[in-house]
Ligand SMILES: [Zn+2]
C-alpha cells in the first residue's frame with residue numbers, strides 16, 4: 095500500500111501533472127459526471143478514467159498518466175463516487191464524450 099502511494103505521488107509530483115491538470119480543468123470547468131446527469135456543478139478535481147496504476151512503472155504508465163484523453167473533470171462528490179468502485183460510469187464515459195463539444 096505504501097509503495098502504491100509512493101508511485102502515485104511520483105506521477106502527481108512529476109512537474110508534468112500540475113500544468114496538465116490545470117489546463118484540463120480550464121478546458122472543462124464543469125463536473126462531467128454531473129453534466130451527464132443534467133446537473134451543473136464546478137469541477138475541482140481531475141480523475142484518470144483508466145488508472146495509470148494498471149500499467150507497469152515506465153513509459154506505458156507515463157503515457158496513460160499524462161494523456162488528456164484519459165482524464166475527466168469531476169466535482170469532489172463524483173470523484174469519490176468513482177473511487178468507491180462505480181465502474182459502470184467509467185465504461186460509459188468515453189462513448190458519451192462525442193457530444194461534448196455541443197456546449
Ligand atoms: Zn459531479
Ligand SMILES: [Zn+2]
Pocket residue numbers: 140141142173177
Ligand atoms: Zn480519481
